[in-house]
Amino acid sequence: MAYGHKTEYRLRMRAQVVLHAARGRANARIARETGLHLDTVRRWRGRFAEHGLAGLGDLDRSGRPPSFTALQAAQVKALACRLPAETGVPLARWSCPELAREVVARSIASSISASTVRRWLGDDAIKPWQYQSWIFVTDPDFRPKAERVLDLYARTWRGVPLGDDEYVISADEKTSIQARCRCHPTLPPGRARAMRVNHTYRRGGALAYLAAYDVHSAKVSGRCEPTTGITPFMNLVTQVMTREPYASAKRVFWIVDNGSSHRGKKAADRLSDAFPNAVLVHTPVHASWLNQVEIYFSVVQRKVVSPNDFTDLTQVTDRLREFEDRYNATAQPFQWKFTTSDLDDLLARLDQHPAGRHEESSAAPAP
Template sequence: MKKAARGHKTGYRARLRAQIVLRAARGRSNARIAVEVGVHVDTVRTWRGRIAELGLPGLADRQRPGRPATFTALQAAQVKALACQLPAEAGAPLSRWSCPELAREAVERGIAPFPSTSTVRRWLGQDALKPWQHRSWIFITDPDFRPKAERVLDLYARIWDGIPLGADEYVISADEKTSIQARCRCHPALAPGQARAMRVNHTYGRGGALAYLAAYDVRQATVFGYCEPTTGIAPFMALVVQVMRQEPCAGAKRVFRVVDNGSSHRGNAAADRLVAAFPNAVLVHTPVLASWLNQVEIFFSIVQREVVAPNDSPDLAQVGDRLRAFEDRYNATAQPFQWKFATSDLDDLLARLDRHTADHPEESSVALAA
């Protein structure tokens, strides 16, 4: 009791009641205790009577029934079910549900009489439902998705055709980042300050656009890149020459180049063109619409966050200089990406998609037709 009356971590009400009981145990009057503790004398009388009747358990709050529930569990479940439908399926002219719109729809359907937005939000929070959020995704359309993806994943694990790669064999991930614009802001950007984010003027003048071509050494975490006015076969082959004519690729036994299915390096023609120029090179394509398997895309996302956005450059020359300077800065401290998506994860992904298409065959047929 003394610890509860003096403890700094004890709740205010529990500490107050403990102080009343301790003073009552010393024989002090209700009026004196009320003055010392700073409460009304009726409060002291209440807790003295409670402790005399029930003992220490009497210091806890009594169970209160509270106000009767305004809405039933069935009404809450019906609103949750509505939130799990697309608005178009429910006949609402919306792209996604919000709590105010769900509350309004519940009233119009006669589900519940005027639930508040906070009530709907509380109901949805019970099952972690957030219908206002959305994520984009795409069906697998490549009939050879698994063997193509498995080859790429095996290369990241340094395996080719079931045989581990040697020390003189390298894996290069290559691609292009297009349409990097030079945007000259009409007013200079303002540096961040206390409780203030950096401010960038919305209006700008266009200074053209360029493409950034990059090749990423998966094992050594080294980027080789350069800028071109546009993409195409010639710029891509120029990047190949830049990488293959310097070490370690120049003296390598084999160099595997992982690319997506872009027009500048698509199909068998691109593979033949690469081998004709460099016999030790092997072109490996990711599955169609699966650029996420290409590790250089991770580097491009870093470039987008740290160099490109927000863009405030007077001309393309400054954009190119900044990209090359960042490439040197990145290579100085870069570590290989911790790629954790293995062939076992690929099998799990395909199994989930198979279950989904089995439940929704119409979506599968539409995706294959596309």
Template sequence: MPVASAVPVVLTASERHRLKKMTYGHKTPHRARQRATIVLLAARGRPNARIAAQTRLHVDTVRTWQGRFAAGGMSALADRKRSGRPVSFTALQAAEVKALACQLLAETGVPLSRWSCPGLAREVVARSIAGSISASTVRRWLKQDALKPWQYRSWISLRDHAFRPKAARVLDLYAHTFDGVTLGQDEYVISADEKTSFQARCRCHPTLAPGQARAMRVNHEYDRGGALAYLAAYDVHHARVFGRCEPKTGIRPFMNLVTQVMTTEPYASARHVFWIVDKCLASFMSRDGGCTRVWEAPVSKVG
């Protein structure tokens, strides 16, 4: 049986330059480099069997790419469009999955706190929306519409109709203003808060310092010292923090924090020190080394 003769390949100067760049380019894909090498060797008049041996490819592969280049030029070296795998899900199924992701869990009866892609995939199968579906498919569909049902954002509903004028005083103090007058250099604003149930724990063994080729070592065993309350006062305009631990919360522990701050300079000799706390705004004025409290209208806490 006669062997089919190789299709002659003739290159232009520009085609030869592009093929050489594809052959020796460091970022050229391996398949593109092989095809360019086949065409260059064929243009030198080498037979297909020799090209196959030199490139370690099958002779049919060499013959195919040589013929495609001879028929279509440089564009024929690219992969042809493939039909791909048949579609497994319809557009209606994708829309139903997205609609399910936008529903509240309380409405669906699913015992979850929030949706996740694996949870949605299980619910899709349970509702017979699809016979089977993977979490990655659900994630890809949600990403198309930027849906993230596992995230949530909380908000505060204002129930106090007088919140705006009450909060305005706090915001003015943060802006270094009180009653329309700019605060002086001897006037300070302190924001105070507390953290309850702060666990006091002591390590059973001391921590070892790091050394050469050795990380710091911390023993995992500890003794519980009980729950404490941490009270802190922050100078808004001077970035200074005062803190103390108390066995419990209340007016007396809070007044201990106030005394700690108000007996320290420059607050002890200040003309006004404004305190912003959770429930009320108090103005403390230093008199003979002590403090006089002037309680203002209650305001909601402003972060």
């Protein structure tokens, strides 16, 4: 401790006083050699003689008394966990300054700063200024539909493993991709400068991008259409199903959401009539997040569409086609980790939610 480089300076000097004293040196000599005041040397020698090594530490200090009680902190957190509308405050969300103002108005504290409120909320990761959108399960067949999709991702259909000549396709449409022609050229990034895109633009029209993603090989086949609908979707199906290995496959499962282009039994019949080896599998209502092609669309949005600087729709089409080739050259299947066990846990949590129970009770038939 007396000569350690990582020891605090004050502790190191106190330890040196003790070492000098152990060698039989007088207080005056210790003071000269350490550069400390004589009274300081006497104090630390006495503290060590009385309390040993523990006596070299600092004594507890009273410090400034706390300005707020634990009850006040709990009341502030409780207020932050309520919607402002429930408390009669005309706000959509709380902010720390608004919470501090309301705390004073409610006489919880005579005065309080926004930084104090922020520190208290940070202790429990309470962030009332943030929000997330969500929706309750409304499909009565949510679990069996979701289970079919998850089983296909695990290469199983109705309890039987898929064969090597059976494939799983995830398909959907990305609507309204605009061609925004910027009024001034986009500037490339430079030193300490991000890429600059002009805010004003001229509209060059919009198109729909339809994609079929092979879940287990990570290959994408897409096409651009002026709009979405039954005909554009069947054009995509034809494009895929007339190529190998899908044309000669035993079965090709098409996972789709409940969009109007491929909704219901009519869509399933239309698909099987055109291609007998094709099987249409719907995700539950409001569960397009189970469709893996949505992940691919998010990649397209980040890497191809944003920040949206195209001269016309032809450039959009060419860029999407070229990106498909680039993606297919190196892509690996998505590491899908959501299983049927996770599905059961999710549904169990939703069943315990008070709003979910209220919705179920309100939907139940009257006696």
